[in-house]
Amino acid sequence: MKDEIGKILQSLELRARKCHRCELSKTRLNVVFGAGPETAEVMVVSEAPGATEDQTGIPFTGAAGKKLDGLLAEAGLDRNSVYICNVLKCRPPGNRDPLPEEIEACRPFLVGQISAIKPKLIVALGRIAAGELLGRRVAMAMEHGTLVDCVYCGVKFKLFITYHPAAGLYGAEAGRRLREDFKKLGAIIEAIRRTTFLQ
Numbered sequence: 001m002k003d004e005i006g007k008i009l010q011s012l013e014l015r016a017r018k019c020h021r022c023e024l025s026k027t028r029l030n031v032v033f034g035a036g037p038e039t040a041e042v043m044v045v046s047e048a049p050g051a052t053e054d055q056t057g058i059p060f061t062g063a064a065g066k067k068l069d070g071l072l073a074e075a076g077l078d079r080n081s082v083y084i085c086n087v088l089k090c091r092p093p094g095n096r097d098p099l100p101e102e103i104e105a106c107r108p109f110l111v112g113q114i115s116a117i118k119p120k121l122i123v124a125l126g127r128i129a130a131g132e133l134l135g136r137r138v139a140m141a142m143e144h145g146t147l148v149d150c151v152y153c154g155v156k157f158k159l160f161i162t163y164h165p166a167a168g169l170y171g172a173e174a175g176r177r178l179r180e181d182f183k184k185l186g187a188i189i190e191a192i193r194r195t196t197f198l199q
């Protein structure tokens, strides 16, 4: 089973590396497909690669990555135990917001990742990721720190909504809200572990 999921992800990644479905393929240095164990029960979905990720080809390797590692630790999670990816696999120039047509062009890759991994819980970082997974606009001020039932591409999972970790780089108040959300996430994961086999 593990090998099968690995093969599906590998072939999907090869397709992503050759993808020219949108204009971002012209400016990217690397496709940032995703990283983590294919058996992960927790998945982290964010917006799009930044400059460092564009260079390394690995998600969350820049300043926001350091922040994310610390936040995951607040929730009792090790980065190596979760699967991390983005809605877009290529960097939007200047880190601008993804365009709707880019999200649509890239959707088959996220659908493929979620269908293959079938996580029990997804942590959505920011309104773009939460909006894509829920198929609606998300009001972060109201909805951050909440856990909702979600069905995406026919896969059911719990979705935890929180801010993008970069928000924590820009202000003490945003940083405090992020840390509180991740502490709450830790308690949620503990509770799920008590009732299921989430490791």
Ligand code: URA
Pocket (backbone or CB within 6 Å): 032, 046, 047, 048, 049, 050, 053, 058, 059, 060, 061, 064, 065, 086
């Ligand atoms: N920000 C994101 O949303 N994703 C990354 O991979 C890095 C920074």
